[in-house]
Amino acid sequence: MTGASSLATAERVARIPARPRTWPRTLGVVGVLAVLTALTATPALGGVEIDLGAIAKNWTNGADRIAQMLTPDLSVLPRTWQPLLETLQMAVVGAAISAALAIPLSMWAARPTNPRTPTRMAVRFVLNMIRAVPDLVYATILVAMVGVGALPGVITLVLFDVGIVVKLVSEAIDSADSAYMEAGRAAGGTQTQINRLTALPQTWPAYVSQVLYSLELNVRISAILGLVGAGGIGRLIDEMRGFYRYDALSTIVLEILIVVVFIELASNILRKRLR
Amino acid sequence: MSETITGSEAGGVAPPASGPWPIELDDVTVRYPNGVVALKNVSLSIAAGEMVAVVGLSGSGKSTMIRTVNGLVQPTGGRVTVGPHAVSELRGRALREARGDIGMIFQAFNLADRASVFHNALVGRFAHMPTWRTMLGLASAEDRDMVMRSLDSVGMLEKVWHRAGALSGGQKQRVAIARALSQEPAVMLADEPVASLDPPTAHAVMADLEDINASRGLTVLVNLHLMDLARQYTTRMIGLRAGEVVFDGPAATATDADFEAIYGRPVQARDRLGE
Amino acid sequence: MTALAVRAPIAPPRPRRLAVRIASWTVAAVVVGAFVGLDIEWDKLADLPGDLVHYGSLMFSDPDWSMLPEALRQTWRSVSMAWLGALLGVVLSTMLGIPAAEGVGPLWLRLPLRGLFAIIRAVPEVVIAIIILTVTGLTPFTGALALAIGGIGTHAKWTYETVESAPGGAVEAVRAGGGGLLATIRWGLWPVISPELASLALYRFEINVRTSAILGLIGVGGIGDMLTTYTQHRQWDTVGVLIIVVIVVTMTIDAVSGAIRRRIMEGAKVRGVDRSS
Numbered sequence A: 001m002t003g004a005s006s007l008a009t010a011e012r013v014a015r016i017p018a019r020p021r022t023w024p025r026t027l028g029v030v031g032v033l034a035v036l037t038a039l040t041a042t043p044a045l046g047g048v049e050i051d052l053g054a055i056a057k058n059w060t061n062g063a064d065r066i067a068q069m070l071t072p073d074l075s076v077l078p079r080t081w082q083p084l085l086e087t088l089q090m091a092v093v094g095a096a097i098s099a100a101l102a103i104p105l106s107m108w109a110a111r112p113t114n115p116r117t118p119t120r121m122a123v124r125f126v127l128n129m130i131r132a133v134p135d136l137v138y139a140t141i142l143v144a145m146v147g148v149g150a151l152p153g154v155i156t157l158v159l160f161d162v163g164i165v166v167k168l169v170s171e172a173i174d175s176a177d178s179a180y181m182e183a184g185r186a187a188g189g190t191q192t193q194i195n196r197l198t199a200l201p202q203t204w205p206a207y208v209s210q211v212l213y214s215l216e217l218n219v220r221i222s223a224i225l226g227l228v229g230a231g232g233i234g235r236l237i238d239e240m241r242g243f244y245r246y247d248a249l250s251t252i253v254l255e256i257l258i259v260v261v262f263i264e265l266a267s268n269i270l271r272k273r274l275r
Numbered sequence B: 001m002s003e004t005i006t007g008s009e010a011g012g013v014a015p016p017a018s019g020p021w022p023i024e025l026d027d028v029t030v031r032y033p034n035g036v037v038a039l040k041n042v043s044l045s046i047a048a049g050e051m052v053a054v055v056g057l058s059g060s061g062k063s064t065m066i067r068t069v070n071g072l073v074q075p076t077g078g079r080v081t082v083g084p085h086a087v088s089e090l091r092g093r094a095l096r097e098a099r100g101d102i103g104m105i106f107q108a109f110n111l112a113d114r115a116s117v118f119h120n121a122l123v124g125r126f127a128h129m130p131t132w133r134t135m136l137g138l139a140s141a142e143d144r145d146m147v148m149r150s151l152d153s154v155g156m157l158e159k160v161w162h163r164a165g166a167l168s169g170g171q172k173q174r175v176a177i178a179r180a181l182s183q184e185p186a187v188m189l190a191d192e193p194v195a196s197l198d199p200p201t202a203h204a205v206m207a208d209l210e211d212i213n214a215s216r217g218l219t220v221l222v223n224l225h226l227m228d229l230a231r232q233y234t235t236r237m238i239g240l241r242a243g244e245v246v247f248d249g250p251a252a253t254a255t256d257a258d259f260e261a262i263y264g265r266p267v268q269a270r271d272r273l274g275e
Numbered sequence C: 001m002t003a004l005a006v007r008a009p010i011a012p013p014r015p016r017r018l019a020v021r022i023a024s025w026t027v028a029a030v031v032v033g034a035f036v037g038l039d040i041e042w043d044k045l046a047d048l049p050g051d052l053v054h055y056g057s058l059m060f061s062d063p064d065w066s067m068l069p070e071a072l073r074q075t076w077r078s079v080s081m082a083w084l085g086a087l088l089g090v091v092l093s094t095m096l097g098i099p100a101a102e103g104v105g106p107l108w109l110r111l112p113l114r115g116l117f118a119i120i121r122a123v124p125e126v127v128i129a130i131i132i133l134t135v136t137g138l139t140p141f142t143g144a145l146a147l148a149i150g151g152i153g154t155h156a157k158w159t160y161e162t163v164e165s166a167p168g169g170a171v172e173a174v175r176a177g178g179g180g181l182l183a184t185i186r187w188g189l190w191p192v193i194s195p196e197l198a199s200l201a202l203y204r205f206e207i208n209v210r211t212s213a214i215l216g217l218i219g220v221g222g223i224g225d226m227l228t229t230y231t232q233h234r235q236w237d238t239v240g241v242l243i244i245v246v247i248v249v250t251m252t253i254d255a256v257s258g259a260i261r262r263r264i265m266e267g268a269k270v271r272g273v274d275r276s277s
Ligand SMILES: Nc1ncnc2c1ncn2[C@@H]1O[C@H](COP(=O)(O)OP(=O)(O)OP(=O)(O)O)[C@@H](O)[C@H]1O
Pocket: B032, B033, B034, B036, B037, B038, B056, B057, B058, B059, B060, B061, B062, B063, B064, B065
């Protein structure tokens, strides 16, 4: 170091590396974003027509609705208990079934816990396919297949939850340090043994946290599942919407809010304790 | 029991290894898929019960060599034999059984931080445990005793139910040693076991290894950065440089000229680890 | 087996934490209660494989490919809704989310903002769309706005969580250098969090692609609209085409967006290493 500090200043300045040019890349990124935005906002190409005039003209309609919603009609409450309970039960059952399925599937979908590329790719491909179908599409088709009720709703939730929990947990396994695997391998363990005894506890926090997250999402999704006849409080939302009962609608939304906030608080506490 | 038994008992449970084993490297070459030749025609013969150090610069191939001994790296040429096992020819279950008889200690400990000390040490029983037992998380009384005795022998018994992540570096390495001892191995490998530790702890861990060699009579092969430790704790030293053996003899007789042959430069004060 | 002759040392007893036990039993009880309480004829599940085969063959054995052009047109419309919704939603969420982070905005600002996000999270997109359509009608624009506003709930939350989990060193360095709030955000925070935020923004787009299909339920257009209509009319050969289109388009978008996100995050990692050296 002493040698370096005695160098002449001019010589040192000459050794400052040139600043890498980042603006061409930035410009490229901004350009792509701008072109995509322009394309999607062109009605002639089938894109979205951005109609700011309508907002200027009709914003009072929306304000009226919101005003109506700000005075919730609590008289609808007694009618909501049963469907709300059903929504919660569906959310819990969906999360529980998918949680059980997600343990082996996440292990199969992550590289450290499943070094065999063909099976890993197969599991990932099937899961990507499951995730590619929107939840309401499952619900709509399942209702057509097995009939109106909670069953199509629960199946929808399971499919949806398995998709996200496995994706997020397997990504967590992929990105976590997995040097402990090598110790298991050096001790002559099979991949299954290593996964069960070491990878599982290592993954536990990510897993629990994602299952709780899926429970939270379930409550929100099952709120709309009823719109297509798949059970839960969505049925009531659909009914109130049909009668333009926005004040009753906001009561239901409030209920969902309370439940979601409660679940969120509970999961935050659990997540903190798990660290 | 004769040394030729390498097959399994009913239920895929390997019997404990009997007595220390010799290690034989015969013209071993390792070329990684990226073209790096990490070992060039290395031939070595280590007698049963010997304690041998491997020294060399970073990148000289120490880790590669020690990994060929338990098949974590498969040589692209030559033969590796450990006791009755022709390690370089084994695959799948036979390789796992051979590994079960070879303990290994890592520089970074390779513990599952979130699992308990007990479960980390139980990893050492993998090769002796049927998979269904591991799946249920049930250790047999025998496995349990073995683990407790290993932990006791490195002074980590009180911490048995602590999380591995909550231990100090020296304690972690002790748990890792207990994990390897739980295997009841015939050979102990250690890849820079003290490079992450402060000098007093490093000496304590080296003393543990010395004790394992002396009292249990295990063959010990240990990678070290510093020649000092090799001189102090081992009887034989192998110097590696760029994948070739450039020194092989009693550690005490290594001269400064030998140092230069291994490290490519004269010995300096900072090459010594403080007491 | 000689090893067994040596008596095993006395190990400390395994601690059994009461709180953990109570928690596990509670969870178990809730799950069992939900299973029992739910009015489901589980035996119907036995028919499901048969149904799947039956309807699967109706949908995919002879799909009505003449519907493909229309399906692609509607898909583009959905993707447009998703893109514009993501763009607007991410801009709003970033502006609202950063001040809502601990250590950035003051408490009197943080609390109401977080409350707002929580409320939006609880309102299903469909309900938001119902309100918006009284202003902009049953148009894709309504869909884009609903996605943007509905997205704020979760996206702003992710934004402030990202900010809070950012390593504090950079922020402190700028603070220590005497920077104000804006300077802190621009030079201390932004370089650290922008890769993660960019990655989240792309993820928001992926989510919107799926959600835009849901908005089809109330008739704002797009592939979801088409899917609901044809499913309700039980025109399975068309539904088959639509499902294939949805899966292919969604998986393609996910793959491309995922690859970009990985590159962004890897770039961030490399830069992280540079900083430390
Ligand atoms: N998995 C691998 N793939 C490709 N090349 C590798 C791999 N592992 C090691 N190498 C290369 O092989 C050579 C020997 O590496 P090795 O890890 O055996 O050295 P080492 O002596 O253990 O070094 P250190 O003291 O840093 O641990 C190095 O050039 C290294 O870059």
